[in-house]
Amino acid sequence: MTADPNRELLEIARRIAVAAGELAAARRAAGVEVAASKSSPEDVVTFADREVEQFIRRSLAEARPNDGFFGEESIDSASAGTSGLTWVVDPIDGTVNYLYGIPAYNISIAVVEGEPDPQTWRPLAGCVVNPVLGEVFTATDARGAHLGTKPLHVNPPVDLSQALVATGFGYNSDVRVKQGLVLAGLIGQVRDIRRIGAAALDLCYLAAGRYDAYYERGLNPWDHAAGALIAAEAGARVSGFGQAAAGRDFTLAAEPLLAALLEPIIRTLFDEAGL
Missing domain, CATH: 3.40.190.80 (D-Maltodextrin-Binding Protein; domain 2)
Incomplete structure (x- = not known):
């Protein structure tokens, strides 16, 4: 049986996202410190955002050294790679929730074919992890979406x-x-x-x-x-x-x-x- 390359990419995303979630949760338990503001004083980044992204980037480079990387906290050092694939990463999505201890933040890792531009890319695999609830959402192109092992389906039409x-x-x-x-x-x-x-x-x-x-x-x-x-x-x-x-x-x-x-x-x- 021929291996599914997108499934292999998803397994990498899932493994790293779960580990990154554990790191983010550990840092949240130890106490969160604001590192800087970005687009406005309300748009904050914590030291944990930066540490988690560094962990994800390093882990992806070890697993897929020829791929590109595009992360929220390192836009200036984004890399194109040579494989035609790019990993698009939000190390802690919902940073304000994270800062306040609201259990609605996540680690988001996707791999796309092409440039990191939603207008042109083709998404191949993605994983979103809420480490507080232990929920792991995944999908691969044309293979469906799951929460853990449970297939996901949007609600039927409603008024x-x-x-x-x-x-x-x-x-x-x-x-x-x-x-x-x-x-x-x-x-x-x-x-x-x-x-x-x-x-x-x-x-x-x-x-x-x-x-x-x-x-x-x-x-x-x-x-x-x-x-x-x-x-x-x-x-x-x-x-x-x-x-x-x-x-x-x-x-x-x-x-x-x-x-x-x-x-x-x-x-x-x-x-x-x-x-």
């Missing part, structure tokens, strides 16, 4: 009024105000809104049927590389507006019929809010 919708907000306060206007326009049309502050988990929770839909603007490649593959392999439509791929401009993930209902509504609300 818009019954849809539980998740979202996230940017770090810039002016942007958050506009996102709040979008939320105010949407919340009366759906069952309710959830916001946990970790995009990869949002996408995985959608895949697991814990939400009916998820949308957000401002996601970076590492925020959704693994989670978007997991959601798509669970049956979600994951896209931007129109024919665009999911990315920084917009990401919507939902069962396809529900996504078709939500997209024009959210687009109109974005326009009205000036986003």
Whole structure:
């Protein structure tokens, strides 16, 4: 039997993500210290973010020395590699949750074919680990998504009024105000809104049927590389507006019929809010 190369890539991602989660959890138990702010004073990075990414990068280099690396905490030193594959990594997604001890943070590792650009890449495998809950979400291209060994499937179609919708907000306060206007326009049309502050988990929770839909603007490649593959392999439509791929401009993930209902509504609300 011929080995599945994507399965082999997934096993590497899973092994390293679980170990990285154990390291992040140990550092959280020992106490978290802010290392710096990034895009705004609210957008923080901890010393643990940097240490966990260094661990992941070193581990991937040992396992796959010819692959590229693109991580949140080392953008300036991203490497292209020679294999045509790139690992896209968020060492601790949900850093503010991590800082406050909220059990909704994760390690996200994906491997894509091509450049680390959501508009052009082809995701091959991804793993998202919540070390607090011990949940390991995985997917490979065209092979489905799983939580542990359990296959994942998005919820069946629901009326818009019954849809539980998740979202996230940017770090810039002016942007958050506009996102709040979008939320105010949407919340009366759906069952309710959830916001946990970790995009990869949002996408995985959608895949697991814990939400009916998820949308957000401002996601970076590492925020959704693994989670978007997991959601798509669970049956979600994951896209931007129109024919665009999911990315920084917009990401919507939902069962396809529900996504078709939500997209024009959210687009109109974005326009009205000036986003």
